Amino acid sequence: MRHTKTQRSFSFALAASALGFIAAPQAWANEAAERLTERLDPLETYEAEFDQQILGSGGERLQQVQGEMWLSRPGMLRWEVDAPYSQTVVSNGEEVYLFDPDLEQVTVQGLDNRVTYTPALLLSGSAGELTDSFDVFYEQEEGDDIFTLIPVSPDTLFEELSMTFNGETLTELWMTDSTGQRTAIRFSAISQNTPIDDERFRFDIPDGVDVIREQAP
Template identity: 70%
Template sequence: MRDTQTKRPSSIGAPQLAFAASALGLTFGAPAWAEDAAERLTERLDPLERYQANFEQQILDGSGERLQSARGEMWLSRPGMLRWEVEAPYSQTVVSDGDDVYMYDPDLEQVTVQEMDDRVTHTPALLLSGSANDLTESYEVFYEQEGGEDVFTLVPISADTLFEELSMVFEGETLTELWMMDSTGQRTSITFSNITLNGDIARDMFDFEIPEGADVIREEL
């Protein structure tokens, strides 16, 4: 294992970790008031202790041209634990154990390690692992119904985030899609399938052992 020099944060795996996207041209009726929408979202997220699913992810530029697509599997256990594995077209693993976030790129033989704090938990990939109350305190929340689905749109209160707008789509009580738009106009959509809510997930799923010989970049916040 080779430890490289400490670097300033570079938004850990922003494209790969984008856990949402903007409305991608969807139009809705008038949204619910923010306070009511935040209460509704909290009611949806509070019972969500564990979540496992396959995912399909697409990243589009501002004109709608596809820049990247990927698929994989994710496991979530609140508070603070996440495992995100990209299977194709490339391999990548992101693990949060509640204290640190590890991003492993086997092609580069490189592991990036970043301490988990408020800045990290506000990245899209880790957003769902945090407290629902913290979420609604950090974002203005709006609620709409579209085609029988419930859509919660989050707009960051602070400018220090990776995205300008985040949407969560629920069918019934189940989270099925996430959408995000960043400040450059880049949009990411993630669709979940084979979803298991509050099933058993082994604790060691959120442990990460740094591979022998890998370069390690430790980022300061």
């Protein structure tokens, strides 16, 4: 099954909803960034199953997929979406590979340009880099801690990204783009800070596929 360009771009994107935040005092924003850093700094590895939904600007469901992810900081990620929308994103810490078997295509990009593929890779970097690149806002809802990130630079795939933590565990990621399309990802069977073999983050390009190498801007 072939995907539209928009569907391919957001197959791995992590979802967001417009939470209606207004400008906050700088001291409050700094406190939110510190709270997020406290959650992310101890995170060394993360493994989970996920359910992902892509929603149109009117709230209609455009796509729903399931898959698994493995993350090891710094910089390594494997993100696999199950059939019928099978796709794989792999970062080995230096390059990111996006494999679309339906298109028989692999796109390779430097890690610095990683957000083009999936904001999940934001989690693989340092917390300091994350809070330097985004304005961070914080609220509590039904016992969960919710962090909303607004990009400082306009050259990003999304306009808002939110992370939901239950205690110390990341349970949801939300994203919205400039058209109002939203992607929601909910994690289950979560394991944090357990060893993951580095081979999980190796990607061998299959024979016979087109390879596109994109240069960072």
